[in-house]
Amino acid sequence: MIFKQFYLPCLAHASYVIGDEKTGTAAVVDPQRDTDQYLAFATENTLQIRHVFLTHLHADFIAGHLELRDRVGATIYLGRTAKAAYAFSPLGDGDILDLGRVRLKIMETPGHTPESISILVYDLNTSEARPYAVLTGGTLFIGDVGRPDLRAALGWSATELGGMLFDSLHTKLLGLPDESLVYPAHGAGSLCGKAISKETMSTLGEQRRKNYALQPMSKEAFIQVVTADQPEAPAYFTYDAVLNSEERPTLDQTLAREMNPLTLDALLELRAKGAQILDTRDPDEFGAAHLAGSINIGLGGQYATWAGTLLN
Amino acid sequence: MLIADPGREYEAALRLGRIGFDHVAGYLQNGLNNLVERPELIAFSERFSPQFAAELLLAKEPPLVYCAGGYRSSIVASLLLRRGFEPVAEIAGGIAAWEAAKLPLRGATSLGK
Numbered sequence: 001m002i003f004k005q006f007y008l009p010c011l012a013h014a015s016y017v018i019g020d021e022k023t024g025t026a027a028v029v030d031p032q033r034d035t036d037q038y039l040a041f042a043t044e045n046t047l048q049i050r051h052v053f054l055t056h057l058h059a060d061f062i063a064g065h066l067e068l069r070d071r072v073g074a075t076i077y078l079g080r081t082a083k084a085a086y087a088f089s090p091l092g093d094g095d096i097l098d099l100g101r102v103r104l105k106i107m108e109t110p111g112h113t114p115e116s117i118s119i120l121v122y123d124l125n126t127s128e129a130r131p132y133a134v135l136t137g138g139t140l141f142i143g144d145v146g147r148p149d150l151r152a153a154l155g156w157s158a159t160e161l162g163g164m165l166f167d168s169l170h171t172k173l174l175g176l177p178d179e180s181l182v183y184p185a186h187g188a189g190s191l192c193g194k195a196i197s198k199e200t201m202s203t204l205g206e207q208r209r210k211n212y213a214l215q216p217m218s219k220e221a222f223i224q225v226v227t228a229d230q231p232e233a234p235a236y237f238t239y240d241a242v243l244n245s246e247e248r249p250t251l252d253q254t255l256a257r258e259m260n261p262l263t264l265d266a267l268l269e270l271r272a273k274g275a276q277i278l279d280t281r282d283p284d285e286f287g288a289a290h291l292a293g294s295i296n297i298g299l300g301g302q303y304a305t306w307a308g309t310l311l312n
Numbered sequence: 313m314l315i316a317d318p319g320r321e322y323e324a325a326l327r328l329g330r331i332g333f334d335h336v337a338g339y340l341q342n343g344l345n346n347l348v349e350r351p352e353l354i355a356f357s358e359r360f361s362p363q364f365a366a367e368l369l370l371a372k373e374p375p376l377v378y379c380a381g382g383y384r385s386s387i388v389a390s391l392l393l394r395r396g397f398e399p400v401a402e403i404a405g406g407i408a409a410w411e412a413a414k415l416p417l418r419g420a421t422s423l424g425k
Contacts, residue, residue, distance in 0.1 A: 008330075061332075239332065240331060248334075255326060258336040258337070259322060261339060262341060263346075264340065264350065271313070280317075281344075283359070284382075287356060287386060287402065288356060289344065290315075293355070293393075294394075299316070299317075299323065304331045305331075306384075307328055308331045
């Protein structure tokens with residue numbers, strides 16, 4: 001079995017490539033929209049990416065499912081209650097996809113979002129019964145759980161989703177063996193939780209013991225605790241959650257259209273028509289001199305998150 | 313529209329694309345070199361050393377914008393300047409630099425989270 005976690009610190013986002021070296025088949029889970037790294041990894045390891053899973057319709061980034069579909073013909077998989085404009089294979093509790101001697105089994109774990117799934121990974125050469133790992137998407141993080149209050153604008157109350165999250169954790173995920181490795185979609189710095197650890201993996205046993213949200217408490221107490229003190233969610237979250245369910249240009253198409261060198265006068269003309277100017281340089285350089293009226297969001301920090309928050 | 317260090321324009325557009333911001337019209341060719349001939353278009357924010365900032369505070373000078381490390385204060389400073397607030401000043405390196413310079417803080421004794 002080949003198992004590789006990719007972690008993007010800027011967005012605190014984890015994605016995965018899982019493959020079987022014998023059959024040369026691989027799946028990608030929650031890919032970034034820029035997919036070169038997955039294709040490079042697949043080539044290096046003699047794998048073909050045939051499947052792309054989204055554990056949920058992400059609010060904080062645009063996934064690369066359409067990019068992988070168009071570049072390598074991968075099939076897209078979502079939880080069966082998801083609604084999307086593109087063709088996808090809906091997956092429900094117990095559904096299995098074998099990559100060879102590597103088995104992926106689906107667990108419906110709604111709560112962070114209604115269509116959330118978790119993916120159990122089995123190395124059949126080791127055990128058919130005990131999973132090697134569980135990819136918990138936005139349901140369970142290291143040290144936290146996925147906040148249930150991000151879908152209010154789309155008609156799902158935090159109370160309702162919070163209740164579903166409680167059930168997903170207690171009737172499903174917590175039933176897994178202690179030694180199961182836990183691999184989430186988000187790490188520290190993500191706005192999808194309030195106390196996410198800097199670790200990017202853990203075990204179920206460790207989470208059972210240490211994760212504040214998994215401690216014994218009533219469903220009502222749980223809902224209170226996971227809806228309290230959440231960081232403010234940027235306006236772009238709802239936009240991204242919807243965009244992940246739609247057809248849209250791929251990243252390559254978009255960048256080709258955007259990379260236009262502009263003269264200063266052309267830029268000033270566009271500004272007069274309302275375009276925003278974003279200066280991406282280091283704050284010290286910006287402070288020393290910048291084009292009057294430009295906003296500074298430096299590439300050296302949480303650039304994407306702040307851009308998503310502040311730009312129209 | 314993007315202004316970036318030479319060679320980093322693509323990265324700047326790419327990282328916006330990651331969150332679905334697909335409305336970049338272009339980038340300023342040749343970056344800030346354009347402003348050499350157009351000084352009237354230049355603005356700035358003072359980023360003072362912690363020691364100098366401490367003296368300003370004692371003298372009750374114009375408000376300082378600061379954050380933990382100096383990244384976010386620049387975002388806010390730029391927003392204030394764009395809205396016409398002048399002058400704008402920051403602490404270079406933020407509270408981390410202030411603490412490293414052993415200047416006094418009231419309240420929490422460390423930055424915590």
